[in-house]
Structure formats: C-alpha cells, structure tokens
Amino acid sequence: MAPAVVAPTATPAPFHPDRVRVLKPGSPSPSGPVVYWMFRDQRATDNWALIHAAALAARSDAPLAVAFCLSHRFLGAHARQLGFMLRGLRHLRGRLAALGLPFFLLRGDAPDALPGFLSRLGASALVADFSPLRPVRAWKDALCERLPAAVAVHEVDAHNVVPVWVASDKLEYGAKTIRPKIHRLLTEYLVEFPQLPPPAVPWTGEAPPEIDWDELIDEALREAGEVPEIGWCEPGEEAAMEALMGRKDGFLTKRLKHYDSDRNDPVKSRALSGLSPYLHFGQISAQRCALEAWKFRKSYRQSVDAFLEELIVRRELADNFCYYQPHYDSLQGAWEWARKTLMDHAADKREHIYTKEQLEKAETADPLWNASQLEMVYHGKMHGFMRMYWAKKILEWTNGPEEALSIAIYLNDKYELDGRDPSGYVGCMWSICGLHDQGWKERPVFGKIRYMNYAGCKRKFNVDGYIAYVKKLVGETKKRKSDDHSSPAVKHSKT
Ligand SMILES: Cc1cc2nc3c(=O)[nH]c(=O)nc-3n(C[C@H](O)[C@H](O)[C@H](O)COP(=O)(O)OP(=O)(O)OC[C@H]3O[C@@H](n4cnc5c(N)ncnc54)[C@H](O)[C@@H]3O)c2cc1C
Secondary structure, eight states: OOOOOOOOEEEEOOOOGGGEEEEEOOOSSOOSOEEEEESSOOOSSSOHHHHHHHHHHHHTTOOEEEEEEEOSSGGGOOHHHHHHHHHHHHHHHHHHHHTTOOEEEEESOHHHHHHHHHHHHTOOEEEEEOOOSHHHHHHHHHHHHHSOTTSEEEEEOOSSSSOHHHHOSSOOOSHHHHHHHHHHHHHHHSEEOOOOOOOSSOOOSOOOOOOOHHHHHHHHHHHTTTSOOOSSSOOSHHHHHHHHHOTTTOIIIIIGGGHHHHTTOTTOGGGSOOOHHHHHTTSSOHHHHHHHHHTTTTTOHHHHHHHHIIIIIIHHHHHHHHHHOTTTTSGGGSOHHHHHHHHHTTTSOOSOOOOHHHHHTTOSSOHHHHHHHHIIIIISOOOHHHHHHHHHHHHHTSSSHHHHHHHHHHHHHHHOTTOSSHHHHHHHHHHHHOTTSOOOOOBTTTBTSOOOOHHHHHHHSOHHHHHHHHHHHHHHHHHHHHHOOSSSSOOOTTO
C-alpha cells in the first residue's frame, strides 16, 4: 500500500514563489498588459499560472489577457483530441469573460504567433504554463530570444502539485526515490487555492476577434478526422468537476470506495476515476482532485491513499522523467541495464511478428490484446491495467525494442484521448524499457524486463468478461456512428 500523504492545508494559501521561474527578467519598471499564454493548463479555476499572471498585472497596474496558440495538430493530434480541446476552450472563453478577462485564440506555434501579438498590445510580461515536453521547451527558448528585452517571461508549474523543479533537481530512479521528496513538500504545496481577484485594471485594449467555434471545430474534424471524437467524455471545466464530484456519477462521491480493490480489474473500469483526459488538457487541476479526495479519507482511507499515489507521485514522476531526460521517448532514455538486456535479446526468435498495420487493426492471435487495442481505438481510453499488457506484448511481437517503443507511442498518441502526455511516454517506457522498475528473472525477448502474459491475466481477472465488454463497446460505438450522419462520431449535447 502507498504510504499516506500528510493532510493538506484547508485555508487558502498565497502563491508559493518557487512555483514560478523567471525565464527572462524584462524591464525593472514594467508598463503594459500582462499576457498569460495558456497551453497545458486550460482552465480558469484553480490555476496557479493565471493567479500569478493576475498578481503580476495588479502589481504593475496593468490589464491582463489570456492567449492560446492553436498549433497545427500538435504532436500529431487527431479529431479525437482536437475536438475535446477546442470544445473545452469554447467553455473556457465564457468563463474567462465572466471574470473580466479577454481570451485571444491565435493561430500557429507560440514563437511565431506571440511576438507580434505582444508587441501590438505593448505587453510587459508573458506568463507561461510549464510542460516538460521538448517542443514546448523549444518554443519557450525561441520566445525568450525573439521577444524584446523589456518583456519579461515567467514560467509557472500549474500542472503538478509540487513544481517539478522543486520536487527534485535530478532524474529520479523511481517512485521509491521521488515519493519521500514529494510527500515532504506536500504541507507547503498541497494547499487550498486563493480566489482569483477581479482584474486590477479592466481590459480596454483591442477586443479579441470573434471565434466561429463551430467552423473551427468542423475544420479540425475534417482535417484530422481519421480518429473521430468520442462521445462519453464531456469536455470542459464544469464537466471535469462533475466527473470528480458530481452527485450522479462523480468519482469521489459515488465510486471511490472500490478504487483500492478494483482499479486493476479491466472489467470494472468504473472503479477508475476516468480523470486522465481532463488532467491531460488541464481542464481540472490535479491539486483540486487531491484536495477534494483528501476530504473522503476518513471513510475510504486505502482508496484515497492509492488514488493520491497515482495522481501525485506516479503522475509527477512522469513529469520528472520527461523534464530531466531529453530522450524520454526513445530507447536512449532507458537506464543502462535495461538498454543492455533489451539489446542482448533484440535478435531472439519471436513466436509472432506483427507489423504496425496489423497491430493497429487488432489482427493478432491474442483476443485479449485485440480487445485492448479496440478499446483504445473505439473508446479512446484503454483501461490502465491493460495498457501495461498491451505495450509489453508489442515488445514481444515486433523486431526489437526500438520498433516496439515507437509503435506503442504512435498508437497511444494517436488513439488515447489522454495521449501525447508525459504519463504516456513513461507508461510505454515502463512497459517496454523497464523504466522506474527493477530487473526481473531473465527470459527470451524481454531479457530482464518485467514480463506479462495471458495466463497471468486470466488468473487476475475475467478475461472473457473484458473481451465481451469491449465487443459491446465497439458495437455501440459503431451503431452511434452509423446513426449520426452529420458528424464523424459524436454529438456533444452541451457544447
Ligand atoms: C503503456 C501505457 C501508456 C499510458 N499512456 C498514458 C497516457 O497517454 N496518458 C496518461 O495520462 N496516462 C497514461 N498512462 C498511465 C495510466 O494508465 C493512465 O493515467 C490511467 O489509466 C488513466 O485513467 P484514469 O484517470 O481513470 O486513472 P486513475 O487510476 O483513476 O488515476 C488517476 C490519475 O492518476 C494518474 N495516473 C494513474 N496511473 C498512472 C501511471 N501509471 N502513471 C502516471 N500517472 C498515472 C493519471 O493522471 C490518472 O488520471 C499509460 C500507462 C501505460 C502503462
């Protein structure tokens, strides 16, 4: 069982200065609006980056605006991910407007879109979300070079409970090494959010252009429609809070009890929180999830502790890896022992070899694996336990660890609604390259990497029940799709 975390502080705490890093100092006497470039934390509530940007604006008696740069299919996003994100942003715009904050949707990558925009506004500072992923870090480097000296650039870790650079200053070996560091810091960081104050200076600058959301979403769906949207997960901050706390089917309010006992049973997928899409797009704050979960600890201690272990320790360990290991998505990023054992066994004879296309179409001889692949393709979220089995089998059935890793990441990022995320890269690295794991008994193909097989799954859960569950899911999705002539796969009632 995961060790318990310390009780969070219930009274609102001020912004912790270590949550921000000054990437570029800017003018000592700033004047002009502050712009919050929102990227990874797409929410108006419980957002430390927005709170910091508002404080910065208040300090220099300046107005505040929020900007989002819509890149062209960032990390290969498909309609599934783009639709979810854009519908969430449409909600967000309304929420920001209610707070008196204008929302600008810019087209293009941040280093191309932001400098001209900031110059037009006469902005004095840019506040950015933190992401450990390479392209986002490269954008920030480029922005620091391209923006005039007078414009400050601040980066805020609004995604992690403990900012990644505070939790650890190095690449951690595993959960065992980062856990005590994070737990020690929770009294300081797992605190209630302060209220976002009304803007110190109202926005009187250029009005954000009207956005034809329907057209924008249609365009994204047309261009990237190969992987259609899913209909079971309503996007947006309100829906995210409903998923966490809703009276009807909220995870904490209705389902938490079974998390400890059932979370590794793919037949009982409702035991999981289902929060990963919201967390990935930042439509909910992990800190909010943790604060609310804590309130249920008296009744469901083991479930809450297990949930906080996944939500905080495992998730933030993934950010630690991607932040301190630039090769987070290749064999090069694995530990030396794992690389060696994998290469020692790279040429071992495999019982089956499948191509990427065969795997993508779920055309293997293993009905359990095929079901997991179909769950991902049709439902957009594979059960967490099956993700491990799924990725490990790709290692077993391809021409070596490099190919296996690249196929796993390709499929994960293409079909998972929560894909293109540090937890995805780390999940694939864990399964295929033994990351954050230990060496196990040596065997063909896997070497010392932990092995999983069909018989083991059969002992653990009702394999046939899972296959039948996915079959039903696929049937329902196909039926919905054929009933729906107007859009690729889905109707979002509230968007
Ligand atoms: C091969 C593989 C690929 C994965 N790909 C992704 C991915 O693309 N995106 C993604 O968010 N997660 C990924 N994971 C991690 C994990 O499987 C998912 O986060 C989880 O299944 C999401 O469902 P949930 O929110 O219902 O989980 P819950 O069990 O309810 O967990 C709550 C939250 O804790 C975090 N969490 C849970 N398990 C892990 C974990 N093992 N590592 C890091 N954080 C975790 C997630 O943020 C999750 O939303 C992957 C794991 C593997 C083995």
